Amino acid sequence: VTYTAKDAVAVLPDRMYVALNNANAAYPYDTEANAAASIGEVLTATIPGVTVLLHPDTYEIDPAGLTIPAGVTLASSTLNPEDVFFIHPKNAAGKYFLLTAAGSGLSSVTIDGATPVQGNYHEGGSILKISAGTVSNCVVRNSKTGVSSDWAADAISVSGTGVLTDCVLTNNCCAKDATYARSFLSVSGGEVRNCLVADTLAEDPAGGFAKGASAYVTGGVVTNCVFTRNRAAAGGGVCAEGGLVTDCLIWQNRSYGDVNTTLKDVYGGDASRFERCVARVAINETCTAT
Numbered sequence: 462v463t464y465t466a467k468d469a470v471a472v473l474p475d476r477m478y479v480a481l482n483n484a485n486a487a488y489p490y491d492t493e494a495n496a497a498a499s500i501g502e503v504l505t506a507t508i509p510g511v512t513v514l515l516h517p518d519t520y521e522i523d524p525a526g527l528t529i530p531a532g533v534t535l536a537s538s539t540l541n542p543e544d545v546f547f548i549h550p551k552n553a554a555g556k557y558f559l560l561t562a563a564g565s566g567l568s569s570v571t572i573d574g575a576t577p578v579q580g581n582y583h584e585g586g587s588i589l590k591i592s593a594g595t596v597s598n599c600v601v602r603n604s605k606t607g608v609s610s611d612w613a614a615d616a617i618s619v620s621g622t623g624v625l626t627d628c629v630l631t632n633n634c635c636a637k638d639a640t641y642a643r644s645f646l647s648v649s650g651g652e653v654r655n656c657l658v659a660d661t662l663a664e665d666p667a668g669g670f671a672k673g674a675s676a677y678v679t680g681g682v683v684t685n686c687v688f689t690r691n692r693a694a695a696g697g698g699v700c701a702e703g704g705l706v707t708d709c710l711i712w713q714n715r716s717y718g719d720v721n722t723t724l725k726d727v728y729g730g731d732a733s734r735f736e737r738c739v740a741r742v743a744i745n746e747t748c749t750a751t
Contacts, residue, residue, distance in 0.1 A: 473511065477503050478538065480516035493538070500527065500535070507533045509564060517544035524549070526556035529594065534566030542600045545570045557588045558596075560623060565594030575604035575616070588616040591623030591651065598627050605634040606645070615647035619681060623651035630656065630675075635663040644677035644693070648704060653683045663693035675714065678734065679703040689713050701734035711740040 474489055478496035487495040490503050496516060497503035501523075503513055509532025516538055529535055537545040547570060549557060557575060558567055567589075575588050587606050589596060606616045616635060619625050625646075635645045645661045646653070658675040675691040676683060678701040685707075688698045691714045698714030699706055 473508055475511060477507060477511055477513050478516065479503050479513060481518050481520065504530060504533070509533065512536060512566075514538035515545045515570070519546045519548060522547055522549045522557050526559050528559045528561065529565040529567060531562035532564035534568060535570070536566070537569040540569045540598070542569050542571045542598060547572045549575050556590060559590045560594035560596065561590065561592045563593050563622070567594075567596045567599060569598045571600040571602070573600075573603055575601070589618070589625075591617070591619045591625055592621035593623055595624040595626065596628060597624075600629045600631075601633065602629070602631045603633070615644060615677070617646045619646070619648045619653055620650040625651075625653045625656060627655045628657075630658045630661065632660045634661070644675065644700070646676045648676060648678045648683055649680040650704075651681045653681070654685050656686045658686065658688045659690050661691040663691075675699060677702075678706060681705075682707065684708050686710075687712070692716070698740070702731055704734060705736065706734055706738060707736040709738045711738055713741070 474491035477490040478493050479490070479498075479500055479502075480486075480493060480496040481498065483496050483498045485495055486498040486502065488506060490497040490506065493516065497506075500513070500515070500520065507513065507530060509530075511532070512534045514536060539545075547557065557572060560567060572588060588601060588604060601617065604616065616633065617625070617630070630646065633645050644663055646658060653676070661675050675688040675697075676699045678699060681704045683699070683701075683704065683706045687710045689710070689712045691697050693716060697716045698711040699709070
């Protein structure tokens with residue numbers, strides 16, 4: 462039997478590996494020994510259905526951001542978010558991760574100390590933009606959104622069919638600018654579930670529009686989450702003006718300042734948007750706890 466090139470079928474692995482600066486990198490990067498030397502190198506060779514496993518290390522994100530392709534998941538090889546860290550050039554403009562294609566995924570990593578300065582409310586998601594795909598078992602901590610001449614962007618934006626699940630967001634800040642600031646997490650579609658959002662500050666802006674330090678919900682579903690010890694000028698916990706917030710614990714959050722006297726509450730917006738949630742006070746009730 463004679464075979465020709467047209468008869469050949471390439472079978473790619475369902476797992477590829479990355480180890481920074483690996484001197485023995487060799488396609489198809491299917492073992493830790495021949496792992497790609499950078500994330501960019503392996504992403505150009507992936508196809509849908511591949512999981513890219515990252516060797517424990519600290520990875521730097523290009524200011525242009527990292528778009529995860531359709532059907533590809535980027536994850537720590539140990540499945541422990543404390544083993545893989547992502548940092549960003551300090552005060553650099555741009556984004557971190559963009560999940561905008563069906564089936565894209567990010568799992569088991571930590572984003573620590575993010576300080577992207579490009580902020581635009583109309584874009585959102587300066588750290589995580591999730592309009593499709595899933596972010597799971599990740600940690601975002603010690604991070605602060607930067608500002609633009611107009612708005613400070615929401616750091617994490619969930620929309621479309623995007624999913625944020627089993628994640629920890631802690632000790633973060635949504636910066637003020639000359640006019641407006643928003644929440645650290647905005648949800649206009651998709652789903653946020655099984656997450657902890659704690660110790661987040663939405664700085665008091667001159668324009669008085671810090672709504673929901675931990676989450677500002679206008680669509681989608683937020684379920685089985687804990688929001689605690691967050692602060693903002695208007696709605697220290699969750700402000701829901703759309704979507705659905707269900708089976709959540711919203712506890713020990715507070716509002717501060719006198720910028721917006723109509724929204725000085727623990728969590729606010731439309732009371733009908735909350736179902737089976739537990740909080741210290743009734744929905745939309747003013748809270749003066751310190």
